[in-house]
Amino acid sequence: MVERTLVLAKPDAVARGLVGEIIGRLERRGLRLSGLKMIWVDEDLAKKHYAAHRGKPFFDGLVEYITALPVVAMVWEGPSAISVVRQVMGSTDPAKAQPGTIRGDLALDISNNLVHGSDSEESARREISLFFREDEIFSWSRPQERFISGQ
Numbered sequence: 001m002v003e004r005t006l007v008l009a010k011p012d013a014v015a016r017g018l019v020g021e022i023i024g025r026l027e028r029r030g031l032r033l034s035g036l037k038m039i040w041v042d043e044d045l046a047k048k049h050y051a052a053h054r055g056k057p058f059f060d061g062l063v064e065y066i067t068a069l070p071v072v073a074m075v076w077e078g079p080s081a082i083s084v085v086r087q088v089m090g091s092t093d094p095a096k097a098q099p100g101t102i103r104g105d106l107a108l109d110i111s112n113n114l115v116h117g118s119d120s121e122e123s124a125r126r127e128i129s130l131f132f133r134e135d136e137i138f139s140w141s142r143p144q145e146r147f148i149s150g151q
Contacts, residue, residue, distance in 0.1 A: 002141060003081040004034065006127040008116040011069035014038070018106060019072050022115060025088055025102060026076055035075035035128075035137040041066050048130055065111065073131040077140050082124055085117040 007026070009019045023033065041049070046063040053059045076085060090101025094113055097104035107113045118124035128137070 002077060002079055003121065003124065004075055004077050004128060004137075005082045005085050005118045005124045006116075006131060007074045007076055007085055007118075008066075008131075009072040009074070010112075010114055010116060011065065011071060012108070012112040013114040014070055014072060016106075016114075018114060021106070022102060023074070026085065029084055029088055031076045031078040031081055031084060032140045033074060034077045034140060035132050036072065037132075037136070038070050038072050039131070040070050043067055045130060049127065061111070075128055075132060075137050082118055082121065086119065089115050089117050 007022070009022050013019055013022060027033065043063060046066045047054070049066070050059060050062045053062060078084065088102060090097030090103035090107075092103070092113060093110045094103045094107035095110075097107065099105060102115055103113050118127050
């Protein structure tokens with residue numbers, strides 16, 4: 001089943017110049033990039049994005065972290081995109097992430113784990129709508145063959 005999911009290259013990924021590496025790994029897995037933009041996340045957007053964690057002791061730290069530097073927000077599309085992205089990212093804690101995953105190979109610690117990916121279809125829809133308008137997302141399911149094949 002073709003799905004869409006949100007991926008954020010977090011401030012540490014942007015600061016370390018790893019956005020291209022993240023994009024490359026997702027493309028090599030067969031996913032298609034459907035939306036891309038670099039943005040400064042303001043406090044309001046951060047609180048909406050992390051709403052599920054409101055009231056937890058680490059909530060304020062999440063908001064502070066995601067607003068510190070720009071992020072690169074991306075929409076990825078493909079078969080089982082949500083689970084594929086989560087597999088490519090690896091465990092939230094880089095110390096537990098498998099080698100070959102983004103976090104296992106590149107992340108420094110649980111607070112600086114480079115990427116965010118939606119964890120369900122419901123979350124993906126909600127999160128994508130926070131970062132993108134529908135007209136900012138390219139749909140690979142529309143007939144575009146003449147551009148892809150060069151005809």
